[in-house]
Amino acid sequence: MSDRTGPSPTAPESIITATQDQRTGNPEPNARAVLQAAFRDLHGARLHGFALLVSLGDRHAAAAASSEALSGAGRRLSELRHPERAAAWLRARVARSLSRRGHPAEPEHERRETLRGLGVTDAAFAGLATLSPRERAVFVAAAIERLEPIDVEEVAGRDPAGASRLLNRARRRYLGGALAALDSDLAREAAWPAPPGLLAARVEKVASRTGLGAR
Amino acid sequence: MTRGRQPEAPDLHERFGLWLQAGAPGEPARDVAVHAAHCPGCRALVDAWDRLALIDTGLAPMPPSGAKASAPGRRLPLRAGTALAGATAVVAVAALIGASGPGLPGFGQSAGTPSSDQQVLGGAGAGENRPSPSASPETRATGTPMATPSATPEASPEPASQSASPDGTPLPIVTPPPPPPPPPTPRPTAAPTPTRPTPTPRATPSEEPSVPPPSVPPSEEPSVPPPSEEASTPASVEPSASPG
Numbered sequence: 001m002s003d004r005t006g007p008s009p010t011a012p013e014s015i016i017t018a019t020q021d022q023r024t025g026n027p028e029p030n031a032r033a034v035l036q037a038a039f040r041d042l043h044g045a046r047l048h049g050f051a052l053l054v055s056l057g058d059r060h061a062a063a064a065a066s067s068e069a070l071s072g073a074g075r076r077l078s079e080l081r082h083p084e085r086a087a088a089w090l091r092a093r094v095a096r097s098l099s100r101r102g103h104p105a106e107p108e109h110e111r112r113e114t115l116r117g118l119g120v121t122d123a124a125f126a127g128l129a130t131l132s133p134r135e136r137a138v139f140v141a142a143a144i145e146r147l148e149p150i151d152v153e154e155v156a157g158r159d160p161a162g163a164s165r166l167l168n169r170a171r172r173r174y175l176g177g178a179l180a181a182l183d184s185d186l187a188r189e190a191a192w193p194a195p196p197g198l199l200a201a202r203v204e205k206v207a208s209r210t211g212l213g214a215r
Numbered sequence: 216m217t218r219g220r221q222p223e224a225p226d227l228h229e230r231f232g233l234w235l236q237a238g239a240p241g242e243p244a245r246d247v248a249v250h251a252a253h254c255p256g257c258r259a260l261v262d263a264w265d266r267l268a269l270i271d272t273g274l275a276p277m278p279p280s281g282a283k284a285s286a287p288g289r290r291l292p293l294r295a296g297t298a299l300a301g302a303t304a305v306v307a308v309a310a311l312i313g314a315s316g317p318g319l320p321g322f323g324q325s326a327g328t329p330s331s332d333q334q335v336l337g338g339a340g341a342g343e344n345r346p347s348p349s350a351s352p353e354t355r356a357t358g359t360p361m362a363t364p365s366a367t368p369e370a371s372p373e374p375a376s377q378s379a380s381p382d383g384t385p386l387p388i389v390t391p392p393p394p395p396p397p398p399p400t401p402r403p404t405a406a407p408t409p410t411r412p413t414p415t416p417r418a419t420p421s422e423e424p425s426v427p428p429p430s431v432p433p434s435e436e437p438s439v440p441p442p443s444e445e446a447s448t449p450a451s452v453e454p455s456a457s458p459g
Contacts (some may be wrong), residue, residue, distance in 0.1 A: 041277075044278055045272075045273055045274075045275050046272045046275070048276065048277060050272050052275055062278070063278045067279065067280060070278065117274060117275075118271060118272060118275060119270045124267060124269070127263060143238070144270050144272065167238070168236050171236045171237075171238065175232070175236070175263055179260060182259050197261075198268055199264050200261045200265055202239070203243060203251050203261060204248075204252055207245070207248040207252035
């Protein structure tokens with residue numbers, strides 16, 4: 001009836017509280033849906049991109065893994081204490097899911113085409129293809145998404161030393177694979193826009209201090 | 216890594232490769248940088264590395280929501296009849312949230328305090344490792360959201376995701392008899408009980424409006440409270456703004 005006495009003074013201070021049912025103190029179903037939608041909007045696309053890279057362009061696997069991770073997180077939003085770590089949590093879940101899968105179902109040319117939409121060149125594809133799914137997950141998290149080391153460890157599911165070893169191995173293998181592809185098919189790569197050359201610029205900058213820079 | 220390698224500087228080449236494998240931290244040593252600036256092999260490595268900068272995961276589309284992802288637009292028709300079932304579903308979901316899976320950094324207190332959930336949820340969490348099974352039977356029947364309280368359109372997408380998640384598949388289960396949900400929401404928020412002791416100020420005349428005299432004969436004038444006192448209560452009368 002007229003129970004409506006306003007917000008409870010003991011209500012916890014959280015974003016969810018703002019949308020609580022004032023009579024029962026429970027989060028309103030609609031509020032939960034809104035939060036889940038916001039969370040999904042915030043993380044969905046990049047997580048899907050991550051999953052596409054880790055699955056090496058397997059759209060079905062990537063969609064399933066990222067959707068599963070998002071919905072799993074959506075169910076536990078009320079437990080979210082460190083939003084800045086949510087991306088790593090999601091990626092760890094995706095990585096686990098994808099590493100349990102077998103070989104990609106889609107043919108390579110389709111997967112290659114899918115990843116082209118994310119800016120993956122043929123050389124990069126070849127480099128990524130040399131990695132295991134877990135190595136790819138760690139490599140993508142660190143070298144492409146530039147997550148913090150603590151997050152990379154989370155994605156790797158290992159301690160710092162183990163994650164570092166995994167990442168170093170992934171870098172080495174990626175470089176070997178990409179380099180082989182560059183050797184074999186430079187003509188196709190030439191069709192791509194030149195990379196930004198951040199690393200090249202750094203190297204050149206150091207070399208130029210000696211007056212022996214190449215460019 | 217054999218491409219265009221300069222034979223006179225193998226260690227520089229190796230060192231540059233090692234520097235890259237370490238993630239290219241800081242700056243390379245000057246001699247290594249000078250070598251890399253001229254070595255075709257090292258430049259190819261740099262090229263391969265720089266191609267990573269072209270990749271942007273943000274260019275991916277949103278993942279298709281499939282069966283699980285709670286298309287927000289669909290969950291509109293929650294009506295009064297289903298409110299009770301919805302509430303129980305919410306409680307069930309809350310129970311599952313508390314009892315589900317391993318705590319991870321972003322979420323919850325990884326292994327820290329399961330206590331509050333356990334206290335609230337009792338044995339609900341103990342039996343089920345997978346969060347879905349208990350909730351899914353109720354929610355499977357998404358076809359009739361408004362008709363029966365068992366539909367609970369609110370929670371339907373979520374459990375579905377768990378039970379049929381791996382492939383995002385066709386929602387096979389349809390008619391599991393909805394197990395009568397636990398007693399309707401223990402309502403732990405029944406805080407108002409302590410308000411009882413307030414009757415002490417009875418003596419003071421100011422409490423009049425809140426405690427209507429019980430001795431009034433019921434049939435005579437039940438619906439006609441003294442108008443002057445009604446008007447005196449500040450909160451309820453103000454908005455009506457009767458011109459008088």
